[in-house]
Amino acid sequence: MIKSMTAFSQGSKTHGTITADVTIRSYNSRHLDVSFYCPEFCQVFEEDIKKIIAKTHDRGRIDIKLFIRDDAKDLDQFEVDEAKAISYFQALKKIKQDLNLSGDIYLTDILAARNVIVSSKKEQDSKDLWEPIRLCVETASADLDIMRREEGKNLYSDLTSRIDYIEKNLKQIEKDAAKIPPIYKQRLMERISYLTSDTEELDPVRISQEAAILADKSDVSEEIVRLYSHIRQFRDIIDSDNSQGRKLNFLIQEFNREFNTIGSKAGNASLSHRVVDLKSELEKIREQVQNIE
Template structure:
């Protein structure tokens, strides 16, 4: 079953006192392109996180956002910025000496400075942190894969219906194309008859040869046979278990090449209109195929 490259997943996991919240969004991309955004404490896990994603995803731009919170009670919520405090005290002391002030430097004076007392930088336990993050990532990656498959079902139904339409339209085109060589022959005979009405009769064998050459040039039976083969192959790829996006995209190019050839050979307005209709449907298919992993 095919998978879409466009999907979203969101998972939260708690281990001990640490909670990891993961959000993943995926978009179209020719290759697997993983972007990780997370707190500084989790940057060391980036490569391991990418490996988790790459296990079950082959293509797409995948953006991962990670948020971590530790709910452990910690009495040391604030700490003193020693360097800033000493520097500020020395500045106050210099002002006092330069201005020959008698007043003492108080604690209140020091505390009036900004960022002397700051929130403490808590160091998380790396083992517990990874356990919380790893499980969250695995769940989020699996959830993303599920959502891609669900969207893939919609793509499968749409592409199958459109390919059935192309097959049906191709059968109608085939019946009409079978008459093209004879139509060209009659046109050639009428044209020659008109141009040579006042002259000696031309060699009928030569006329037949010219008509056969013209009919052969307008014959699209080979292109139609190849198109039926492409349709069969397209449906087979849709039903395969492997990543199919690149194969289908290549096959769309082959479809387009055959349609262009038929259009150039047709030379009849009705057939040309049918080819335009087929190419329009093919373009819709091509747009959908861009979403397939």
């Protein structure tokens, strides 16, 4: 079953005091292109996260945003810059001596200096971080795959109806094309009759040969046979379990080539209009195929 490349999912997992939240969005892309946005201390997990994504997804631009929250009570810590505190105290004493000032130097005076006491975060164990990250990314990746498959069902239904429409009209083109050789022969006879009305009668064998040459140039039977083959192949691809987007893109090009040839050979207005209609339908299929993994 085909999968769409456009989808969205999110996941959240808690392990101990650490909670990991992730959102994943996927878009159309020729290749698998994973972008990772996270706090700096989580960047060490980027390659592992990409491996999780690659297990389920073959194509698409996938944006991952990871958020981490740690509810540990001892997470916030404070450190004293002793060297700076002592230096600041010595500077206060020197000012007091130089200016012959009275009074004591208190702790609040030292704390008035910037960055004597600074906040620091407790260093987190990478193992404690990886477990909730792994769980939430695996869950979100699986949910993304489910959503891409659901979107794929809609694409499958649309593509099936469009390829059925093309096949139905191709049968009519086949009928119309069978009428072209006699039409060319009749036109040739009428043209020759007009041009040779005052001359002796031309060799009917030669006329038949010329008509056969024109008929051969207008013959589209080979193109029609190949189109039927492409239709069968199209259905086989969208029913397969493998990634189908690239194959369908190439196949659409082959469809276009055959329709262009038929259009250039067509000597019938209704046949030409039908070809134009099918090329328009094929363009709609091409647009939908861009969404397929």
